[in-house]
Amino acid sequence: MIVLEGVGKQYADGTDAVRDLSLSVPRGALVALVGPSGCGKSTTLKMVNRLIEPTSGRILLDGQDVMKADPVALRRGIGYVIQQVGLFPHQSVRENVATVPTLLHWDRKRARARADELLELVGLEPSAYADRYPHQLSGGQRQRVGVARALAADPPVLLMDEPFGAVDPIVRGRLQDEFLRLQHELGKTVLLVTHDIDEAVRLGDRVAVLAGGGDLRQYDSPAAVLGAPADDFVAEFVGADRGLRRLAVTSILVEELEEVPVVRADTPIEEVRRRAEGSDVPWAIVVDEAGRLTGWVAAEHLDTSSTLRVRPMEATLHRSATLKEAWSVMLRYDAGWVAVLDDDRRFLGVLTPESLHAALRQSVRTTQPTGAA
């Protein structure tokens, strides 16, 4: 959807902000451009919507050379979100969100309805917020208005420059989560600039790590950038604690889960005993007729009692959980194993520290590092 071919930008004073950058952003993907201050991230982003004109190379947007497009029309078709948001102070929140629809001459009613729909989408109840002015909002709320405004004309492409940079870490985390949910629904092609590796790996389907002069050192999945940095620069940039960061971007692997005895509450106790004896673990999982988890039984009871004493099982995870969430649940319940469930709480298997480790190793093996060394 966005293709940069040998793109360069030399500013008038001779600064080579970007020398020779080639990168392509697949349709519907979120690519995070990350790198130290001054490496050329913002320059790169602004060349896509021609706020800055490249001095060499080519940029194609959906196959069209951006230099051949009318810049005003080009920018209306690309959502743009920046850190300082840039809301118009003397316009209401609704008018701000409706900026592009208004420029596109939508009729008032339609622009207004679209603005309210978007405010709702970004979690700002229109009846409470649409008539306010930007100075009557918190920093996080202003960022949300910025995102709503960028989405107003439903552009297929979004450019985001440190969109969550101006708010405190807690609000930033919440905005990131909300944005991920939104992106999941909308499937925009997004190029996002950040200097924060945590933000890059959390939001990006792919992460592009740049060194000075827009020098692309690695362009890869978050797990591969963290697990197999292409060179020392990338390793240093992603940090010594990249192993911990990887936990947050690696999903548990359902096929690596341990199989354990699974019984029903009405399974005869002799049978449960036999199944538990034939397995490596001294307990069994209990499910209902639909396979949904109801609890567990310990083997030691089986010898003495005549009925199954099913105990509740609190250490559970959804199959889409990350390894970080899995560790967190293990620590919270002091549990060596966690039951993994699907959307209907059907039991899929048990996650142990060993299966967690297997998932971590697998996450790097399945992604080919493609960075230039």
Ligand SMILES: Nc1ncnc2c1ncn2[C@@H]1O[C@H](COP(=O)(O)OP(=O)(O)OP(=O)(O)O)[C@@H](O)[C@H]1O
């Ligand atoms: N108008 C300009 N004239 C000359 N040099 C510029 C101009 N704008 C940016 N630069 C230089 O180009 C380089 C890249 O700047 P850019 O803003 O793209 O970096 P960045 O990676 O986005 O940095 P940051 O994370 O600090 O925002 C820097 O060395 C900067 O000083």
